[in-house]
Amino acid sequence: MKMGRVQELIDAWRDGLLTEATAAEFSQLLRDSDEARRIFRAEAQMHGLLHLAVMAAAVEEAASRGSRSMTPAASEGLERRWRRGVRITSMGLLAAGTAVLVAGVAATFIWIHISRPQPTSPIWLATLTRAEACVWEGPAQLEPGHHLDAGMLNLREGLAEIEMASGVDLLIEGPAILELIDAKSTVLNAGRIVARVQLASAVFAVDTPRARFVDLGTEFGVAVDPDLETVVQVFDGVVVAELKDSGPSGERNRRLVAGESVRIGASGALELQRTLFSPERFLRTFSTPSVHQGDELIPFTPSRISTLDVLPPSGRVTVDGDLSDWDRSDGFEARCAERFADSYYVQGNMMYDGQYLYAAARVGDPLPMRNAIDPNIDPWSAWMGGSVQLRFSTDRTFGWPLKALRGAQRRGGRDEKDTSDRLIHLTLWYFQPREQACLELRYGMDFDRGVVNPPGWRGAFRKAPDGKSYTMECAIPWTLLGAGNDPPRPGDTLGVCWTVNWSDASGMRWKGQLVEIKNPAYADRGKTLTFEVAETWGKAVYR
Amino acid sequence: MTDSSCHNPDDHTLHVQQLFVRHQQAILGVVLSIEPNLADAQDIVQEVFLTVSRKARTWTAGTAFLPWACTVARYETLHFQRTRARRPARLDDDVIELLHAPEAMDGSEWQDRIDALRRCLGRLAPRAKELIWRRYHGSQMPEQIAAGIGWTVNAVRVALTRARAVLRECMERQLMDGTEAR
Numbered sequence: 001m002k003m004g005r006v007q008e009l010i011d012a013w014r015d016g017l018l019t020e021a022t023a024a025e026f027s028q029l030l031r032d033s034d035e036a037r038r039i040f041r042a043e044a045q046m047h048g049l050l051h052l053a054v055m056a057a058a059v060e061e062a063a064s065r066g067s068r069s070m071t072p073a074a075s076e077g078l079e080r081r082w083r084r085g086v087r088i089t090s091m092g093l094l095a096a097g098t099a100v101l102v103a104g105v106a107a108t109f110i111w112i113h114i115s116r117p118q119p120t121s122p123i124w125l126a127t128l129t130r131a132e133a134c135v136w137e138g139p140a141q142l143e144p145g146h147h148l149d150a151g152m153l154n155l156r157e158g159l160a161e162i163e164m165a166s167g168v169d170l171l172i173e174g175p176a177i178l179e180l181i182d183a184k185s186t187v188l189n190a191g192r193i194v195a196r197v198q199l200a201s202a203v204f205a206v207d208t209p210r211a212r213f214v215d216l217g218t219e220f221g222v223a224v225d226p227d228l229e230t231v232v233q234v235f236d237g238v239v240v241a242e243l244k245d246s247g248p249s250g251e252r253n254r255r256l257v258a259g260e261s262v263r264i265g266a267s268g269a270l271e272l273q274r275t276l277f278s279p280e281r282f283l284r285t286f287s288t289p290s291v292h293q294g295d296e297l298i299p300f301t302p303s304r305i306s307t308l309d310v311l312p313p314s315g316r317v318t319v320d321g322d323l324s325d326w327d328r329s330d331g332f333e334a335r336c337a338e339r340f341a342d343s344y345y346v347q348g349n350m351m352y353d354g355q356y357l358y359a360a361a362r363v364g365d366p367l368p369m370r371n372a373i374d375p376n377i378d379p380w381s382a383w384m385g386g387s388v389q390l391r392f393s394t395d396r397t398f399g400w401p402l403k404a405l406r407g408a409q410r411r412g413g414r415d416e417k418d419t420s421d422r423l424i425h426l427t428l429w430y431f432q433p434r435e436q437a438c439l440e441l442r443y444g445m446d447f448d449r450g451v452v453n454p455p456g457w458r459g460a461f462r463k464a465p466d467g468k469s470y471t472m473e474c475a476i477p478w479t480l481l482g483a484g485n486d487p488p489r490p491g492d493t494l495g496v497c498w499t500v501n502w503s504d505a506s507g508m509r510w511k512g513q514l515v516e517i518k519n520p521a522y523a524d525r526g527k528t529l530t531f532e533v534a535e536t537w538g539k540a541v542y543r
Numbered sequence: 544m545t546d547s548s549c550h551n552p553d554d555h556t557l558h559v560q561q562l563f564v565r566h567q568q569a570i571l572g573v574v575l576s577i578e579p580n581l582a583d584a585q586d587i588v589q590e591v592f593l594t595v596s597r598k599a600r601t602w603t604a605g606t607a608f609l610p611w612a613c614t615v616a617r618y619e620t621l622h623f624q625r626t627r628a629r630r631p632a633r634l635d636d637d638v639i640e641l642l643h644a645p646e647a648m649d650g651s652e653w654q655d656r657i658d659a660l661r662r663c664l665g666r667l668a669p670r671a672k673e674l675i676w677r678r679y680h681g682s683q684m685p686e687q688i689a690a691g692i693g694w695t696v697n698a699v700r701v702a703l704t705r706a707r708a709v710l711r712e713c714m715e716r717q718l719m720d721g722t723e724a725r
Contacts, residue, residue: 011700013634014579015684023632030638041576041642046711048575049653051584052568053660054679238564255589257567376677434669455693 005029006036010043055259058377124149125180126164134158134174153178155191168204169196181207192223197237210264215239218258227408233261303518305332306538308496310350310488313358317351321462321471323360326351334498334516335364343468346388346500346514352542354487356475359428361388363500368463368470369430370507371438379427379440379452384510386503387429388472391530391537392496394483395422401519402495404534406445417534419444422482425531428472430461432507437461437472441480445534454480488542496540497530559599562608563592569653573613577620577639581682587623591616617643656714663713671706678703 009026012018018026029036124147136142137154148162155174162170166183176191185205186193196219197204205214206222210230213222218237224230232241239256243264256262309330318325331349335341345364352358371385383389393402395417404417417423425442437459442450459474478487488494501513515530517538522528530536563570570591574584594615595602602611617639624633634642664672677683677691685699694702 007704011704016580018632018634020632023634027635027638030634030642037642042711043707044576044579044642045572046707047579048572049656049660049714050675050679050707050710051575051581052572052653052657053664054676056657057661057664058680255592260585376673376681452691454690 003039006039010040014043014047058259124165125183126162126170128160129163129169130161132159134160148180150180150182153180164204166204167197170194171196188222188224190224190226192221194219194221194235210244212242212244213239214242220256230264231261232256232264234258301334301337301514303334303516303520303523303538305334305516306518306520306523308332308348308350308498308517308538308540310352310540310542312353312543313351317356317358317475319358319458319460319473319475321460321473323349323362323471323473326360331360332498332516334514336512336514340512344502344512344514346498346516348388348498348516350496350540352488354478356477357481357487358473358475359388359390360471360473361498361500362469362471363388364469365502366468367502367504367507368467369461370432370503371429372432372507373429374433375431375436375438375440375452379438379450382429382431382438382440383427383499383501384503385429385501385507387427387501389428389499389501390426390496391424391499391534392426392540393423393494393534393537394478394481394486394488395420396488396492396494398422398495400493400495400539401521402534402537404445406447406532409532419446419448420482421449423534424481425450426476428459428474430470430472437474439474439476441476443482445532447531451480456480488540490542492542494540494542495534495537497537499530555604556596556599558604559602559608560592560596563595563612566609566612566653567592568657569609570612570616572653572657573643574616574620577617577643578624583623583627584620586627587616587620590623591619594619655718659714659717660710662717663710666713667706667709671702671709674699674702675706675710 006029009018009022009029012022013026030040126148128142128144128146128148131142131144134142134155135157137156142148142160153172153176155172155176155178157174159174160172162172164170164180164183168184170178170186171194172178173192173194176193177189178191178193179187179189181187185207187207189209193206195204195206195215197215205212208222208224208230209228210224211232213220213232215234215237218239219235220237220239221233221235222230223232232239234256236258238258241254241256241262241264254262311327311330313325314327315325326349328347328349331347333347334345336344343364343366347362349360350358351360365386367386369386371382371387373379373382373385375382398404398417398420402417402423404415404420404423406418407414410418421443423444425447427440427442429438430436431438438453439457439459440450440452441454456477457474457480459472461473462471464470478484496517497515498517499513499515502511504511517540518530519536519538522533522536525536528536567588571584571588574587574591575581578584578587591612595612598615602608621636621639664675667675673692674688677688678685683691685696685703688694689696689699692699
């Protein structure tokens with residue numbers, strides 16, 4: 001027996017590449033050979049163990065990241081909570097079993113159990129325990145120590161922690177709209193929360209427009225996007241997800257365990273889809289206020305620039321983060337609103353030749369190059385940790401303004417432009433833990449195709465000596481931008497838009513952004529989002 | 544491993560479900576050793592849970608739970624592969640039976656192996672760790688990994704094989720030593 005062939009067949013089995021012929025060959029080989037069976041058993045078991053070990057490592061990493069981003073005083077408080085949580089989780093098997101029973105046998109049990117009013121000793125439902133940079137919608141600005149009754153909480157900005165009378169902690173990341181129903185249930189209409197159930201006796205439910213999530217003795221995050229797309233991610237324990245409407249598969253309930261995450265799509269056809277577990281998706285702790293230099297979200301700034309000239313380079317471009325080989329005079333400069341103008345700004349340039357698109361920026365950032373979002377784990381969220389984003393077209397037939405829309409914005413059918421590989425969304429960031437320049441490319445307005453750190457691109461970041469800004473430089477081949485055979489030519493006017501994102505000291509929490517090079521018709525309309533409506537983009541004039 | 548008895552039928556079912564929760568990692572691991580696709584394996588575990596709940600009475604309290612649950616998992620996996628699997632071809636049923644005799648490993652052994660492997664992951668060289676992470680956390684196939692890092696598919700396969708061998712050796716050494724060997 002050839003061991004090399006056994007290994008090939010094991011690889012094919014593991015990667016789902018067995019054909020009928022190779023499956024038959026492999027089956028026969030395994031029947032005939034003890035040694036082949038021994039090897040395959042070991043490899044198959046290793047495959048299962050590796051999935052479980054990596055899953056466990058991801059959860060562990062998420063927990064340690066949370067604790068790393070705390071001040072000593074804050075982490076002291078959290079340490080107590082984690083100890084409690086760990087003890088209770090291990091004590092809470094009975095409760096977890098009940099959750100599973102509910103999931104599998106009678107989901108209605110939970111509905112009844114939760115909705116029946118339970119007498120609670122305090123007359124209030126919850127207490128606001130901590131608040132960071134919070135701006136609340138409504139007449140009263142809530143402060144830590146305030147007791148809360150049933151009703152709506154509309155957190156426009158900031159991060160708030162609420163302790164429910166039932167022993168559940170909620171971390172609410174603004175903007176969020178949350179309704180407290182009773183001590184054991186809430187409705188999340190928009191935004192993100194992380195719920196941590198601290199008492200074994202507590203059952204806690206989070207309702208969203210698309211689904212209800214019920215947990216026991218666990219920690220999980222729920223996010224509801226403006227288009228009602230919903231993501232739930234379990235950090236610890238067991239959660240039961242119940243769809244309000246069953247999807248095409250007829251599936252309504254799903255039991256989720258630590259390390260799992262599902263997305264419930266925004267379209268009419270609801271379907272549970274597994275999504276990549278990402279430790280960074282939810283903010284699970286307070287960040288360190290003492291490190292902040294800008295404590296507030298940077299307000300939306302109207303666009304002032306509608307056109308960017310894109311010129312050929314005068315000589316060879318070396319991608320090293322040193323912009324001295326760039327003629328910066330044809331670029332643009334944009335600054336955040338007055339209070340932040342000195343610290344938060346971008347000076348951007350673009351160039352091109354027959355092979356590459358070049359982009360360079362100097363970004364004012366008091367906390368530069370701290371992005372902690374791993375390109376291998378959650379590139380989709382990388383923009384939040386501090387990034388430069390470019391959106392542009394490479395197809396001259398699309399003209400300007402560019403009429404292309406994301407799915408949620410379409411009234412009629414899908415236009416060919418909407419899904420074109422020549423509409424590009426590009427996110428550049430510096431992944432600090434590996435000191436790595438990163439690029440994510442997404443194609444079309446639906447963001448359903450993309451690549452991360454593809455071969456052929458070059459990028460470099462460099463921090464300024466004073467630590468208050470950084471430079472970014474990149475060269476991306478036209479082949480990656482849908483225009484390998486037909487790059488832009490002099491005289492082309494194509495859509496383009498720049499966004500710069502800033503994060504807090506953790507490199508994970510988005511603090512604000514600046515959007516520039518916009519269609520003048522949308523200069524003041526911050527609510528029409530550039531990643532949804534390409535008509536908002538300004539002009540790139542190739543010279 | 545043995546477990547204590549419960550006399551009330553509802554209590555018995557609840558008890559079985561509690562044991563399922565306790566052993567769910569081992570059950571997922573067993574399913575993955577037959578059905579290597581993680582998404583399919585997780586769907587199968589959902590089915591196993593429902594079947595175990597339905598058949599709770601057929602498990603006798605006081606006897607080992609995990610081998611019984613793994614037998615259910617094996618049949619559910621075969622059923623799934625026959626009826627719902629996304630892949631076009633699979634190993635013959637008799638071969639699966641031959642390969643996966645009743646599971647002898649108990650839950651704590653599974654957990655020991657996972658813990659050891661998790662520690663070994665931390666010691667892996669950065670590039671090898673990235674490959675393992677992409678394959679097992681990002682669920683990327685070698686073709687996708689190759690495109691992502693600019694290697695050939697064959698180079699990715701070889702590097703993954705090496706990384707697995709290193710991890711297996713590390714895991715076995717740790718289990719043999721009985722120490723964490725940090």
